[in-house]
Amino acid sequence: xxxxxxxxxTLSVQxxxxxxxxxxxxxxxxxxxxxxxxxxxKGPQFIIDIRSNMDKRQGQRVTVLLNKTVKHLSLQIAATQxxxxxxxxxxxxxxxxxxxxxxxxxxxxxxxx
Amino acid sequence: DGGITxxxxxxxxxxxxxxxxxxxxxxxxxxxxxxxxxxxxGLRLIYYSQIVNDFQKGDIAEGYSVSREKKESFPLTVTSAxxxxxxxxxxASSYRGINEKLFFGSGTQLSVx
Numbered sequence: 767x768x769x770x771x772x773x774x775x776t777l778s779v780q781x782x783x784x785x786x787x788x789x790x791x792x793x794x795x796x797x798x799x800x801x802x803x804x805x806x807x808k809g810p811q812f813i814i815d816i817r818s819n820m821d822k823r824q825g826q827r828v829t830v831l832l833n834k835t836v837k838h839l840s841l842q843i844a845a846t847q848x849x850x851x852x853x854x855x856x857x858x859x860x861x862x863x864x865x866x867x868x869x870x871x872x873x874x875x876x877x878x879x
Numbered sequence: 880d881g882g883i884t885x886x887x888x889x890x891x892x893x894x895x896x897x898x899x900x901x902x903x904x905x906x907x908x909x910x911x912x913x914x915x916x917x918x919x920x921g922l923r924l925i926y927y928s929q930i931v932n933d934f935q936k937g938d939i940a941e942g943y944s945v946s947r948e949k950k951e952s953f954p955l956t957v958t959s960a961x962x963x964x965x966x967x968x969x970x971a972s973s974y975r976g977i978n979e980k981l982f983f984g985s986g987t988q989l990s991v992x
Contacts, residue, residue, distance in 0.1 A: 798978065802983075807986070807988075809885075809969055809971075809984050810922075810981075810983045811983070812981075812982065815980055855921060855922075857981075859978045860978065864977070864978075865977070865978070866912070866924055866927060866937070866977045867977075867978070867980075869922040871919070871920060872921060
């Protein structure tokens with residue numbers, strides 16, 4: 767069945783702190799992962815992606831870590847800013863597969879000045 | 880929003896009425912998608928299309944219909960058969976395959992009068 771939750775997990779940090787947002791993915795065959803940021807009332811924005819032949823990938827102020835052993839993905843945001851406040855969610859897929867992306871429910875990041 | 884335009888931003892539906900949400904992209908992407916987002920939940924796939932004049936049902940297609948007469952356009956009709964249509968609707972596209980990263984529009988909030 768489908769789980770219904772009106773309340774997302776929330777991470778509250780102070781401006782300037784580093785933030786770590788976690789995601790447990792479901793399919794051990796997944797080999798392509800994406801992080802999205804969604805601000806209130808807007809569409810999701812692509813942040814960074816990673817394929818399973820890598821353990822770590824860095825972007826501007828963001829780093830994604832992949833642990834295939836425990837099926838865990840994390841997004842690290844350095845020097846978090848109030849503009850980073852949003853819902854962050856991960857998506858997974860099989861790179862050579864024939865199915866669409868599977869999205870997680872998301873984590874809300876709240877950054878206080 | 881990466882060249883994907885959704886309209887209108889807000890839409891109200893009366894009981895028994897069909898309404899159509901517009902989605903246009905100028906990214907020359909082959910694949911287009913419609914997702915539904917309810918508060919505190921992840922994205923649920925309604926329909927997707929990989930090429931013109933072809934589309935596939937997603938996880939929650941009942942009460943919805945789509946068409947793909949042009950590469951750039953993928954309108955979604957919410958029919959009167961959809962008994963709980965209030966949600967945030969997101970259109971997305973990807974360059975080629977359904978296992979690539981998605982680019983999203985800014986969304987349409989549909990509410991029932």
